[in-house]
Amino acid sequence: GENVEQHPSTLSVQEGDSAVIKCTYSDSASNYFPWYKQELGKRPQLIIDIRSNVGEKKDQRIAVTLNKTAKHFSLHITETQPEDSAVYFCAASIGGGSYIPTFGRGTSLIVHP
Amino acid sequence: GAVVSQHPSRVICKSGTSVKIECRSLDFQATTMFWYRQFPKQSLMLMATSNEGSKATYEQGVEKDKFLINHASLTLSTLTVTSAHPEDSSFYICSATSREQFFGPGTRLTVL
Numbered sequence: 001g002e003n004v005e006q007h008p009s010t011l012s013v014q015e016g017d018s019a020v021i022k023c024t025y026s027d028s029a030s031n032y033f034p035w036y037k038q039e040l041g042k043r044p045q046l047i048i049d050i051r052s053n054v055g056e057k058k059d060q061r062i063a064v065t066l067n068k069t070a071k072h073f074s075l076h077i078t079e080t081q082p083e084d085s086a087v088y089f090c091a092a093s094i095g096g097g098s099y100i101p102t103f104g105r106g107t108s109l110i111v112h113p
Numbered sequence: 114g115a116v117v118s119q120h121p122s123r124v125i126c127k128s129g130t131s132v133k134i135e136c137r138s139l140d141f142q143a144t145t146m147f148w149y150r151q152f153p154k155q156s157l158m159l160m161a162t163s164n165e166g167s168k169a170t171y172e173q174g175v176e177k178d179k180f181l182i183n184h185a186s187l188t189l190s191t192l193t194v195t196s197a198h199p200e201d202s203s204f205y206i207c208s209a210t211s212r213e214q215f216f217g218p219g220t221r222l223t224v225l
Contacts, residue, residue: 034213043206043216044157089156100147101214105156 002027004092006104014112019080021107023090024072030092033066033073034101038087047088048075080111115141117209119217126197127225134192134220136207142187143209148180151204151219163190197224 003026013019025033031052036044050057050064050073057064061080066073073092077084087108093101116139126132136146144165149157161182162170169182181193194201202224207217 036216041204041219041221043218045216046213049213087154100159100162102159103157106154108154 002030002092002102004090004102004104006090006107008107009105010108010110012110012112013080015080015082017080019077019084019109019111021075021088021090021109022072023074023092023104024070025092025102026071027092027094028068028071029094032093032101033064034091034093035064035075036089036091038089038106040086044089077109080109082111082113085109085111115139115209115211115215117207117215117217119207119220121220122218123221123223125223125225128198129196131193131195132197132222134194134205134207134222136190136192136209136217138188138209138211138215141209141211143190143211144187145210146184146190147208147210147214148182148190148192149206149208151206153204157206160192165190194222197222199224 006023034049037047038044048062048064050066061078063076087106089106090104091101118137120135146163148160150160151157159172160175163182163184165184171177184190204219206219208214
């Protein structure tokens, strides 16, 4: 089955800096890669996703890049703010079918004011 | 976006009792729902896939007789933790898919 590795497990940055979280996946059939933000005690919320037919997607301060050949994808957050502090999960799945995502282990992002 | 509700949000029970958690898709029909378990500071662990009108598909290592799943309708799936023990204490989250995956708010189960 699919295996998703996520790094780093903890990321500490100063407000205004950029943050990058990286994930790799093993199943070349995976074609849908969502990113979730989970605040303490709350549900994961989808913040951005990318499908395998594009290499990059951007939404304001958040961007995701995908390298299908290398089987890795990354989340980029620019101009970080304290409210960005949360746990971020990447996931990989085969979209359009049974859609069962495999999650990475999560990255705890801490943005210091 | 689509809304998934979960009830109860918190439950405290005595060891040996059973606890039922409900997951509802409020504004869309979900033929498939997912049940996850999350330990503190850890990722989401898929327990089972709940299929409307058929048996759930359990992940390896998850006891189907311990965690009973019933997907009674296109908008409701239930997870029953039977004969709960302290080690079952965890955060249980359901999700349903409608173009993307939407998560319920989670249920914090504490077994004394």
